[in-house]
Structures are given as C-alpha cells and as structure tokens.
Amino acid sequence: xxxxxxxxxxxxxxxxxxxxxxxxxxxxxxxxxxxxxxxxxxxxxxxxxxxxxxxxxxxxxxxxxxxxxxxxxxxxxxxxxxxxxxxxxxxxxxxxxxxxxxxxxxxxxxxxxxxxxxxxxxxxxxxxxxxxxxxxxxxxxxxxxxxxxxxxxxxxxxxxxxxxxxxxxxxxxxxxxxxxxxxxxxxxxxxxxxxxxxxxxxxxxxxxxxxxxxxxxxxxxxxxxxxxxxxxxxxxxxxxxxxxxxxxxxxx
Amino acid sequence: xxxxxxxxxxxxxxxxxxxxxxxxxxxxxxxxxxxxxxxxxxxxxxxxxxxxxxxxxxxxxxxxxxxxxxxxxxxxxxxxxxxxxxxxxxxxxxxxxxxxxxxxxxxxxxxxxxxxxxxxxxxxxxxxxxxxxxxxxxxxxxxxxxxxxxxxxxxxxxxxxxxxxxxxxxxxxxxxxxxxxxxxxxxxxxxxxxxxxxxxxxxxxxxxxxxxxxxxxxxxxxxxxxxxxxxxxxxxxxxxxxxxxxxxxxxx
DNA sequence: AGTACATTTTATGTCGGTCATATTATCGAA
DNA sequence: TTCGATAATATGACCGACATAAAATGTACT
Numbered sequence: 191x192x193x194x195x196x197x198x199x200x201x202x203x204x205x206x207x208x209x210x211x212x213x214x215x216x217x218x219x220x221x222x223x224x225x226x227x228x229x230x231x232x233x234x235x236x237x238x239x240x241x242x243x244x245x246x247x248x249x250x251x252x253x254x255x256x257x258x259x260x261x262x263x264x265x266x267x268x269x270x271x272x273x274x275x276x277x278x279x280x281x282x283x284x285x286x287x288x289x290x291x292x293x294x295x296x297x298x299x300x301x302x303x304x305x306x307x308x309x310x311x312x313x314x315x316x317x318x319x320x321x322x323x324x325x326x327x328x329x330x331x332x333x334x335x336x337x338x339x340x341x342x343x344x345x346x347x348x349x350x351x352x353x354x355x356x357x358x359x360x361x362x363x364x365x366x367x368x369x370x371x372x373x374x375x376x377x378x379x380x381x382x383x384x385x386x387x388x389x390x391x392x393x394x395x396x397x398x399x400x401x402x403x404x405x406x407x408x409x410x411x412x413x414x415x416x417x418x419x420x421x422x423x424x425x426x427x428x429x430x431x432x433x434x435x436x437x438x439x440x441x442x
Numbered sequence: 443x444x445x446x447x448x449x450x451x452x453x454x455x456x457x458x459x460x461x462x463x464x465x466x467x468x469x470x471x472x473x474x475x476x477x478x479x480x481x482x483x484x485x486x487x488x489x490x491x492x493x494x495x496x497x498x499x500x501x502x503x504x505x506x507x508x509x510x511x512x513x514x515x516x517x518x519x520x521x522x523x524x525x526x527x528x529x530x531x532x533x534x535x536x537x538x539x540x541x542x543x544x545x546x547x548x549x550x551x552x553x554x555x556x557x558x559x560x561x562x563x564x565x566x567x568x569x570x571x572x573x574x575x576x577x578x579x580x581x582x583x584x585x586x587x588x589x590x591x592x593x594x595x596x597x598x599x600x601x602x603x604x605x606x607x608x609x610x611x612x613x614x615x616x617x618x619x620x621x622x623x624x625x626x627x628x629x630x631x632x633x634x635x636x637x638x639x640x641x642x643x644x645x646x647x648x649x650x651x652x653x654x655x656x657x658x659x660x661x662x663x664x665x666x667x668x669x670x671x672x673x674x675x676x677x678x679x680x681x682x683x684x685x686x687x688x689x690x691x692x693x694x
Numbered sequence: 695a696g697t698a699c700a701t702t703t704t705a706t707g708t709c710g711g712t713c714a715t716a717t718t719a720t721c722g723a724a
Numbered sequence: 725t726t727c728g729a730t731a732a733t734a735t736g737a738c739c740g741a742c743a744t745a746a747a748a749t750g751t752a753c754t
Binding site: 201236239242256257259 | 707708709711715716717718719
C-alpha cells in the first residue's frame with residue numbers, strides 16, 4: 191500500500207493539510223503564512239518536517255519563501271494544478287461541480303487530439319497494450335474498482351503512444367478524472383460500464399489507422415463521460431437537498 | 443531578482459543537478475540512487491539539504507523513496523513534465539529538437555481551443571487585459587526581450603479568460619515555449635516580431651466573439667511559431683555542422 | 695532440504711538545536 | 725527630513741542522535 195504508507199508519513203500529512211488551507215482559500219493569495227516555528231507547534235511536528243512539507247508545496251508552485259520576509263501564498267496562476275497530488279488533494283478536499291466541469295473540459299480538448307496522433311503514429315506494440323487494457327475492462331464486469339484500473343491504462347496507453355512526453359504527463363489529469371468518476375459511481379452504478387462499447391469503437395478506429403475517426407470516437411466517449419458526471423452530480427445535489435429537507439422535518 | 447536568488451540557494455542548485463542526471467538519462471528509470479549520506483558528501487552539502495532537494499524532486503514525480511529500500515527514479519509516466527521548473531531545467535540542460543517538437547505539438551492542441559473558449563466566455567475585463575498585452579508587444583519594437591514578456595501575458599491572458607484552472611496551469615508550458623523561442627531568437631532575429639499581426643488577428647476574432655475564427659487565428663499563429671522554431675533549429679544544426687567542418691580543417 | 699518465524703541490519707524519517715544569511719525595520723547623525 | 729549605520733528576525737544550512745520500517749539474515753521446526 192504505497193499510497194497509504196505515504197499518507198501515514200507526517201510530512202505528507204502536513205503538506206496535505208496546508209495545501210487544504212490554501213486550495214480552499216482560507217489562506218488566500220498573497221497571504222503570509224505563520225513562521226515555520228509556529229507551524230511546527232501548530233502541527234506538533236519539528237521545524238525540519240515543516241520545512242520538508244513547505245518545500246513540497248514550493249515545488250508545486252503554491253507558495254514561495256524569502257528570507258526574513260516570510261513565506262507567502264503565490265497567485266493561482268503559478269499553482270501547478272496539473273500535478274498528480276494536487277489534483278488528488280483538490281478533489282478530495284473540495285469535490286465541487288466546478289472542479290468536475292473544468293477537468294472534463296480539459297480532457298475534451300486534449301484526449302481526442304492525442305487519440306488522433308495515436309492512430310497516426312502509435313506503434314503496433316502500443317496498440318496491443320491498449321487492446322490488453324480494453325480486454326481487462328471487458329473482463330471486469332460490473333465491479334467499478336476492477337473496471338477503473340484498466341480504464342486508466344487504456345487512456346494512458348493512448349497518451350504514451352503519441353510519443354509526446356507532455357501528453358504523457360497529462361495522464362495525471364486523466365487519472366484524477368477517473369478517480370472522480372469512480373467516487374461518483376456509487377451515485378450512478380453501472381455508468382462506467384456503459385462506456386465499454388465507446389472504448390471498443392476508439393480502439394477499432396486506432397487499429398484502422400484512421401485519425402479523424404479516432405478523434406471523433408474519443409469525442410463521443412468524452413460526451414458520454416460528461417453526461418455521466420453531470421447526472422451523478424445533480425443526483426448528489428438532489429440527495430443533499432433531500433437530506434436537508436429531512437433534517438428540517440426532523441427539527442420541526 | 444527572485445529567479446537568480448533562488449538559483450543561488452544551494453538546495454535549488456542540488457535539485458537541478460540531480461534533475462539533470464535523471465532527465466538526461468544518466469540515472470535511468472528504476473535506478474536506485476546513492477544513499478542520502480553519500481549524496482551529501484558528493485555535493486558537499488549536509489544531509490538536510492540533500493533531503494530538501496530530494497523532496498522537491500519527489501513532489502515533481504521524478505523519484506520516490508521507501509525506508510530501507512532507498513530512493514529510486516520513477517518511470518517517466520509519473521514525471522510531471524508540465525511543471526514550470528522541470529520544463530525550464532529540461533530545456534536548459536538538453537535543448538533538443540525533439541523537446542521543441544513535442545512542446546509545439548502540445549501548444550497546437552491546447553491553445554486554439556482555449557482561444558475559442560476565451561472568445562465565447564471571456565469577460566470584457568479579460569479581453570482588455572489581453573489588448574493591453576498586445577499594445578506592449580507592439581511598442582516593444584525589435585527588442586526580443588521586451589517583446590517576449592508581454593507575449594507571455596497575451597497567451598496567459600487567453601488561458602485565464604477561459605476561467606479554467608487547468609488551462610491556466612498550462613501557462614507554464616507556454617512560458618517554456620516562449621523561453622525556447624527567445625533562446626533561439628539570436629539565430630533568427632526578428633522572427634518573433636513577425637508574429638505581431640497574427641496576434642492582432644486573434645484579438646480581433648476574440649473581440650468579435652467569434653470562437654471558430656479565434657481558433658483558426660490561433661492555429662495560424664501556431665503554424666508560424668512552428669516554422670520559426672524549425673528553421674532556427676535547422677540553422678543551429680547548420681552552424682554546428684559548419685563548426686565541425688572548421689574544426690576538422692583546423693585539425694588537418 | 696525447505697519453510698515459517700524471529701532477529702539483525704540499514705536507509706529513510708523525525709527530532710532538537712546552532713549558526714549563517716539576507717532583508718526588513720529601527721535608530722541616529724548630518 | 726533624509727540618508728546611512730545598526731539591530732532584529734525569518735528563512736536557509738548544518739549537525740548529531742534517535743525512530744521506524746522493511747529488507748536481509750539467521751534459526752528452529754517440520
């Protein structure tokens with residue numbers, strides 16, 4: 191369990207907590223955060239650990255430090271929102287509809303084009319890898335968890351097949367989007383599974399070395415994904431409303 | 443001078459050096475790097491400083507550490523190549539044609555779409571900001587340095603106007619591409635300046651709230667940029683060849 | 695011999711403290 | 725009032741020790 195192990199480590203935990211305060215806006219842009227010693231006592235860790243946490247957040251563009259002047263929150267424009275951990279934290283801490291909308295919008299821009307490039311230039315070995323991922327998705331049945339993992343490999347496979355390191359790096363964004371879908375799949379069971387034939391269509395176009403068709407097929411999958419996310423979120427919204435009504439009745 | 447100040451700081455320097463070894467492939471994927479104590483003596487800094495450097499590289503996805511097992515280079519798929527510093531390092535350390543090609547390819551995918559969204563949804567205040575950046579580009583004349591800075595603001599302005607945090611984060615990639623163009627502008631003076639009317643055309647389409655036109659106009663700018671980069675790189679290649687010939691003559 | 699379990703080893707993780715450095719803030723003299 | 729010297733202070737770097745987890749080794753038992 192590498193992820194859990196990481197979370198258990200104190201510096202990762204502290205980094206996450208501070209990131210939470212920043213991403214949620216409690217510590218807004220330009221804000222000078224408490225001195226390292228004060229942070230250390232607030233989080234009950236040593237100054238060394240605080241410094242390691244801060245250096246992680248510095249690396250992700252959230253904060254910057256200057257001697258004597260202190261450490262301040264950088265403006266959003268410098269935040270590396272395409273970073274894997276930051277995406278994970280942002281969704282886990284604030285699973286908003288806005289986040290989902292924006293993430294889906296970026297996927298719609300990047301993935302169809304990547305898919306076209308893959309159809310044009312992907313090696314047969316790349317395509318075989320994607321095919322394997324597809325078969326595992328098919329074999330997963332209705333288990334969202336078992337479906338989600340090869341699904342990510344399918345999309346990462348396409349990005350990797352482009353041979354473009356920056357598109358490969360975009361895999362972190364896709365991963366975040368799929369995690370989001372997975373989180374919402376309890377509200378909309380079976381929705382992921384419905385995407386299987388769309389994946390088949392994409393793969394067929396790629397095998398046929400048809401860039402335009404591949405782009406369109408990926409675009410249709412993005413449409414479906416967007417519809418699923420929106421309906422899951424509105425359902426969540428509805429449940430929240432119902433819960434509020436129930437609590438009002440209970441109060442009365 | 444925040445950038446210079448940062449570079450002077452020892453942990454940033456060490457992080458850059460180690461990143462160089464990893465990005466250039468000297469320390470390949472899966473490689474277990476020397477123990478922290480050994481790194482400390484190699485780089486003549488304390489273990490504390492090494493640890494801060496490593497935590498930066500961990501944050502960027504280049505390496506991962508496990509107690510007792512050591513620290514290893516993660517596979518490329520986990521590298522956050524869209525990170526601002528990593529982009530800067532990668533180009534500074536290995537200014538290859540492949541890097542330029544890939545970076546340009548990603549811009550071609552993202553920026554035209556962002557431009558269309560900007561034309562559709564950007565606020566008048568957003569557009570005014572882009573207009574101001576354009577005017578400063580115009581006023582910069584033939585000075586590449588003075589032209590480059592508002593150029594970045596122009597493109598960042600479009601990304602910001604989309605209201606999408608992930609597209610905003612893509613600004614780091616655009617920044618890297620413009621820095622690359624600037625570095626190559628000594629080989630191809632005046633090339634950046636030729637892009638001015640293309641920027642005007644983009645702005646006109648955005649003001650006209652014409653998404654399709656804006657997308658096409660941005661696409662034309664990307665075409666021009668790609669041509670400029672390729673010609674500068676082939677010129678550099680030619681100069682390298684000439685230098686090799688000269689040295690051969692000298693040897694003979 | 696081979697396997698399951700306990701023990702040792704070791705590299706990263708955490709701690710507290712000290713000193714260095716840069717930059718802000720303060721104070722004093724012209 | 726302004727400019728320059730000085731003091732205060734928050735981050736940056738260093739050190740040495742101990743904690744922890746996991747790999748490697750050793751040991752007992754089948």
